[in-house]
Amino acid sequence: MFLQLVVSGLSFGSLYALIALAMVIIYKTSEVPNFGQGEMAMISTFVAFTLLVTHGYSFAVSFIGAFIFAAALGVFLEFVFLRRAKDPNILSLILITLGFQMVLYGLASWKWGADQKDFPFPVSDFDVINIGSAVISYLNIATLLITLFLMFMLFLFFRYTKVGIAMKATQQNAMAARINGIRTNRIMSITWALSSMIGAVAGMLLAPIATLDPNLMLEPLLKGFAAAVLGGMTTLVGAALGGYILGVIENLFGGYISLEFKSIVAFLIIVLVLCFKPSGLFAKHYVRKV
Amino acid sequence: MDMKRDYYEDIQLLNSKILWFWFIMLIASLATLPFLLPNYHIYMVNYMAINVIVTVGLNILVGYTGQISLGHAGFFAIGAYGTVLLMTNLHFPFLLALVCSALIAAFFGFILGLPALRLEGPYLAIATLGFGMAITQVIGRWQVFGGRMGLEAPDLSLGPFVIDTDRQLYFVIVTIAFLLILAARNMMKTRVGRAFIAIRDSDIAAETMGVNLTLYKTLAFAVSAFYAGVAGGLMAFLLGFINPSSFNFILSIYFLAFVIVGGLGSIFGSIMGAVVMTWLLLTLDKVQELPYLGAVLVSFSERWMNLAGLPNIASIIFGLIIILLVVFEPLGLYGFWIRTKIYWKTWPF
Numbered sequence: 226m227f228l229q230l231v232v233s234g235l236s237f238g239s240l241y242a243l244i245a246l247a248m249v250i251i252y253k254t255s256e257v258p259n260f261g262q263g264e265m266a267m268i269s270t271f272v273a274f275t276l277l278v279t280h281g282y283s284f285a286v287s288f289i290g291a292f293i294f295a296a297a298l299g300v301f302l303e304f305v306f307l308r309r310a311k312d313p314n315i316l317s318l319i320l321i322t323l324g325f326q327m328v329l330y331g332l333a334s335w336k337w338g339a340d341q342k343d344f345p346f347p348v349s350d351f352d353v354i355n356i357g358s359a360v361i362s363y364l365n366i367a368t369l370l371i372t373l374f375l376m377f378m379l380f381l382f383f384r385y386t387k388v389g390i391a392m393k394a395t396q397q398n399a400m401a402a403r404i405n406g407i408r409t410n411r412i413m414s415i416t417w418a419l420s421s422m423i424g425a426v427a428g429m430l431l432a433p434i435a436t437l438d439p440n441l442m443l444e445p446l447l448k449g450f451a452a453a454v455l456g457g458m459t460t461l462v463g464a465a466l467g468g469y470i471l472g473v474i475e476n477l478f479g480g481y482i483s484l485e486f487k488s489i490v491a492f493l494i495i496v497l498v499l500c501f502k503p504s505g506l507f508a509k510h511y512v513r514k515v
Numbered sequence: 516m517d518m519k520r521d522y523y524e525d526i527q528l529l530n531s532k533i534l535w536f537w538f539i540m541l542i543a544s545l546a547t548l549p550f551l552l553p554n555y556h557i558y559m560v561n562y563m564a565i566n567v568i569v570t571v572g573l574n575i576l577v578g579y580t581g582q583i584s585l586g587h588a589g590f591f592a593i594g595a596y597g598t599v600l601l602m603t604n605l606h607f608p609f610l611l612a613l614v615c616s617a618l619i620a621a622f623f624g625f626i627l628g629l630p631a632l633r634l635e636g637p638y639l640a641i642a643t644l645g646f647g648m649a650i651t652q653v654i655g656r657w658q659v660f661g662g663r664m665g666l667e668a669p670d671l672s673l674g675p676f677v678i679d680t681d682r683q684l685y686f687v688i689v690t691i692a693f694l695l696i697l698a699a700r701n702m703m704k705t706r707v708g709r710a711f712i713a714i715r716d717s718d719i720a721a722e723t724m725g726v727n728l729t730l731y732k733t734l735a736f737a738v739s740a741f742y743a744g745v746a747g748g749l750m751a752f753l754l755g756f757i758n759p760s761s762f763n764f765i766l767s768i769y770f771l772a773f774v775i776v777g778g779l780g781s782i783f784g785s786i787m788g789a790v791v792m793t794w795l796l797l798t799l800d801k802v803q804e805l806p807y808l809g810a811v812l813v814s815f816s817e818r819w820m821n822l823a824g825l826p827n828i829a830s831i832i833f834g835l836i837i838i839l840l841v842v843f844e845p846l847g848l849y850g851f852w853i854r855t856k857i858y859w860k861t862w863p864f
């Protein structure tokens with residue numbers, strides 16, 4: 226029972242970790258929590274669905290198409306809307322991302338309707354293998370592996386590529402980065418594209434478990450935020466760990482205490498963490514200068 | 516002309532005879548309005564008045580105190596469910612139930628205000644977002660609240676009067692809205708209102724000047740939640756039926772959109788924002804019935820989109836309005852109004 230809950234918690238947690246990663250990447254560069262993240266992922270998943278089911282392309286083509294779409298969407302939103310805000314403060318940036326959220330939600334419900342669809346996936350959710358007393362489906366294993374692989378790639382990206390290092394520089398000090406010849410505006414766009422693609426992976430891994438409709442990402446968005454807050458909004462590693470911890474805690478709560486109120490755990494964690502350690506478990510405390 | 520010579524002139528409700536005249540005209544026209552309008556429009560005006568209450572309350576929090584809330588649908592739901600449950604289970608009279616459930620909402624607002632003491636900007640937005648979603652979840656799962664099926668509003672009577680049409684409900688809703696707007700307007704002129712504004716401009720500076728941050732931040736949340744609670748209680752009777760899905764996250768964003776469109780930190784702006792946006796919302800709900808535009812949209816949806824999803828166009832338009840206003844006119848309709856007024860005051864210069 227316990228092992229089972231932990232294993233499936235890790236599998237869900239890896240999805241939360243992906244969403245949290247996507248948010249933290251944007252938060253570190255633009256200093257705005259992206260409330261449109263969930264809807265960006267949802268609409269990319271719908272694009273994959275359309276290519277796959279309506280037009281009948283193969284999995285590889287559809288997924289690559291969806292990634293290209295996701296990247297283009299991220300760049301588009303950053304370039305067309307976020308960059309236009311004059312003298313932005315936090316409230317107006319948050320409002321702009323909420324605006325994205327509503328536009329994308331409306332577009333998706335207009336185009337694909339509210340009825341629930343089954344998202345086909347090359348890995349089955351029903352074939353299982355046994356690990357000790359726990360049962361784990363191939364899809365869960367795939368989710369775990371894909372997430373870990375993606376995190377490893379991100380690590381390599383931020384450590385060894387020029388773009389990744391420029392991104393880190395922009396996050397630390399945009400002005401200094403610009404003085405050193407980094408095109409911070411372009412880095413911003415790339416950040417949004419990267420984040421949107423990570424979100425799309427999460428959406429496509431989530432869709433086969435849940436059913437695909439415009440509300441797909443509403444709750445996972447909150448879970449992603451909870452994971453990011455838990456681990457710390459300013460560290461990538463922390464956010465990823467936060468996702469796994471949240472997934473396990475949530476599943477244990479659902480298994481031992483109350484299945485009905487499982488989805489409130491995320492909110493409780495947000496409030497508790499923010500009350501006792503607002504910077505998150507794995508981030509340094511940050512104090513605002515007067 | 517606008518010079519104030521002492522404090523009592525500043526806090527006066529209306530400072531000239533002309534304003535008194537218009538004030539009385541306003542009351543008179545509000546009182547005669549329901550006898551002139553057809554039924555559907557009265558429903559619409561009721562809807563607007565309820566949204567005005569929420570928007571004024573939310574503006575006290577967002578516009579005047581500078582705290583963000585993405586969870587106002589939660590307070591709205593508490594007000595609605597509280598009023599209905601108190602009336603059906605405990606047989607409270609309507610007004611008492613309304614005030615009690617608004618106080619419950621205010622209590623939740625106070626609790627949500629506590630973490631707000633340590634949070635700012637993005638973190639507060641996330642916490643309030645979580646609160647709104649949690650409330651909807653709890654209501655949807657708990658049998659006391661009717662679960663997913665929702666609850667039906669009981670019969671409404673106020674003393675000897677039985678209220679069962681929109682026209683009768685109009686007097687209840689608009690009177691309450693009117694009183695709450697006056698209260699908000701007066702509160703902003705007092706010590707409390709000035710403390711809110713000081714916190715918005717700089718909380719650290721306000722604290723050094725002796726404003727008690729704990730008290731006033733939680734108070735702002737509580738007052739704002741109280742307004743949302745009252746509005747929720749009234750909404751239960753306007754709709755006649757409430758279920759958890761009517762209080763989702765999107766509703767919270769709608770409320771925020773009303774505030775932004777009206778203009779942050781202006782009560783008059785909130786009224787304009789809520790009225791205009793509610794009209795837009797109710798019109799867009801039936802977008803296919805609009806002349807010309809409706810037919811174009813229907814054929815466009817049939818060709819490219821999905822006809823069943825056409826009402827979701829409201830969400831697209833709201834989102835675009837939020838983004839465009841934030842980018843181009845952060846003061847909202849109120850800023851537009853002020854500029855027009857100044858233009859005509861100083862015309863032709």
